[in-house]
Structures are given as C-alpha cells and as structure tokens.
Amino acid sequence: MAGTLLAPPSGIPLERLEQMAMERGYTAQGEMFSVADMGKLAREALGCQAEQLHGGLGGPNRAPVLQHLVSGHPLLIPYDEDFNHEPCQRKGHKAHWAVSTGVLLGVRAVPSLGYSEDPELPGLFHPVPNTPRQPPALPEEGSPGAVYLLSKQGKSWHYQLWDYDQVRDSNLQLTDFSPSRATDGQVYVVPAGGVRAGLCGQALLLRPGDSSH
Numbered sequence: 001m002a003g004t005l006l007a008p009p010s011g012i013p014l015e016r017l018e019q020m021a022m023e024r025g026y027t028a029q030g031e032m033f034s035v036a037d038m039g040k041l042a043r044e045a046l047g048c049q050a051e052q053l054h055g056g057l058g059g060p061n062r063a064p065v066l067q068h069l070v071s072g073h074p075l076l077i078p079y080d081e082d083f084n085h086e087p088c089q090r091k092g093h094k095a096h097w098a099v100s101t102g103v104l105l106g107v108r109a110v111p112s113l114g115y116s117e118d119p120e121l122p123g124l125f126h127p128v129p130n131t132p133r134q135p136p137a138l139p140e141e142g143s144p145g146a147v148y149l150l151s152k153q154g155k156s157w158h159y160q161l162w163d164y165d166q167v168r169d170s171n172l173q174l175t176d177f178s179p180s181r182a183t184d185g186q187v188y189v190v191p192a193g194g195v196r197a198g199l200c201g202q203a204l205l206l207r208p209g210d211s212s213h
Contacts, residue, residue, distance in 0.1 A: 001152065002074040003046045003100045004150075004210045012045055020045055027189050032097065033177075034191040035202035042063060046110065047209040056201040057168040066138050066147065068101040068205050072118040076100075076204040079170040088098070088168035091179040092195045102150035104161055107136050174199040 003012055021027040026037040038048040054076055059067055069075060070200070082088035082098040110125045114133020118124040139146035147164035175196045181188060191197040 001151075001154065002042070002076055002101075002206050003048075004048060004098075005074045005101055005156075006048050006206060008105060008208070012132070017041070017045055025059075025189065028187045031188050033095070033189065033195055034198040035076075035080055035204060036096075036198075039204050040206065042076075043207060043209075044208070045190065049209055050113045050208040050209070051205040053203040054201060056172045057164070057165055057203060058172075062141055062164075062168075063138055065203070065205070066103060067135075068207075069100060069149070070135060072102075073208075074099050074101050074206050075149075076206065077167060077171055078174055078199040078202065079167060080154055080174065085153045085167045087162055089170055089173050092174035092199065093176060095174050095178070095195060095199060098151045098153045100149040100151045101159070102166075103147040104150065105136050106146035109137075111136055121199075122146060171199075171203065172201050174201075 010043055018027070018030055021030075021037075024037075024041070026041060027034060032038050032041075035052055039052050042048055042050040053065070055060055055061055065075065074121070077098050077100060077125065078093040078095055079098055081098075082092040082094070088094065102177045104183060107169055111134035114128050114131050115125040115127050118126060143164075143166065145163065148161040149164055150159050151162050151167070152159045175194075177188075177190060177195050
C-alpha cells in the first residue's frame with residue numbers, strides 16, 4: 001500500500017513481498033514483529049528510503065512525523081487494532097500495521113499561499129497540486145482533536161481519520177506477544193527482546209529512493 005504512494009510508484013505484488021520476507025527470515029506466516037526488518041524489506045523491495053523512528057510519535061518526533069506527512073510521504077505504524085480497525089490498547093495482543101498517507105490539521109488560520117477550499121465542505125482546505133505553498137502551522141502538542149492521521153489497515157476497505165494521540169498511545173504500549181498466537185501451534189518470527197523491542201514506540205518514515213539508482 002505504501003509502495004503505490006511513493007513516486008515513482010513501486011508496483012510489487014504482495015506475494016513477491018511476502019516471498020522476499022520469508023527468504024530473508026523476517027517472517028514465517030506474513031507477520032512482521034520488527035520495524036527494523038520492515039525497513040530493510042521496504043528499502044530492498046521498493047527501492048525507497050526508510051527511516052526508523054524510535055521513542056514514539058509524540059514529543060520531539062511529533063513535528064518531523066507531521067512534516068513528513070504534509071510533504072506527501074507515507075508513514076508505516078504498528079499499533080493495536082480494534083474491531084473497527086481503529087487504534088486501541090491491548091498490550092500488543094492485536095498488533096497490526098497501518099499506513100498513514102495524509103494528515104488533517106485543525107488550524108486557526110489557513111496559510112495564504114497554495115490552498116483551496118473544498119467545494120462541498122466549507123472550512124476544509126486542500127493543498128493545490130503543483131503550486132508553491134506555505135506550510136501550515138502545526139497545532140501544539142496536547143491540543144485535543146487538532147490532528148488526525150489519514151490511515152488504513154491492510155484488511156480495511158477504506159481510509160479512516162484517527163486521532164493522532166490515540167495512534168501515539170497505541171503504538172507506545174506494544175509490549176507483549178499475543179497469548180492466543182503463542183498457543184495456536186503456528187511458528188512466528190519474533191525478534192530478540194520480543195514485541196517490545198521489535199515494535200514498541202517505533203514507526204517507519206518512507207521517502208522515494210534516489211532516482212540515480
């Protein structure tokens with residue numbers, strides 16, 4: 001999903017991605033419990049840059065993550081998935097990956113350069129493609145309901161808007177391997193240090209690769 005958003009879009013069949021991940025020892029069933037391994041797979045399969053984020057989506061990481069999305073690049077986030085695909089907190093028992101492809105910002109004023117109002121939703125502004133624009137002011141951390149990530153989980157048919165703080169909190173509490181998975185008789189690849197070391201407080205910032213390669 002993220003590959004199709006990188007320019008030029010990297011078209012690679014899901015089966016090939018899974019085959020590569022199995023050959024490299026990253027996965028046994030399609031599971032990915034390591035952000036580092038997901039980054040290696042993205043770099044090799046998509047030819048993109050993949051920056052591994054540590055320490056969660058809040059604090060000093062918040063502005064770079066939002067700037068990354070404002071620039072139009074995808075973000076891969078492990079999180080606990082609720083029944084409606086939205087983020088929840090289950091200590092990592094429901095750990096899944098989501099791709100975020102955009103951001104909805106609540107701002108006091110729209111920058112004067114490079115935005116147009118939605119014809120159907122007054123007060124909603126979109127960047128005008130291929131024109132210079134002034135970046136929007138990022139809402140302060142802790143301002144409730146001001147930042148939403150446009151996100152999609154693989155099994156979901158639709159993009160959803162997720163409150164940034166809920167995504168941040170879900171990502172920060174991925175600590176345990178699901179007991180039901182541990183006893184289902186299947187083999188899984190879990191990194192040294194478990195789910196906490198592999199996923200907790202981590203994400204991947206993907207950017208198009210160097211076109212000279």
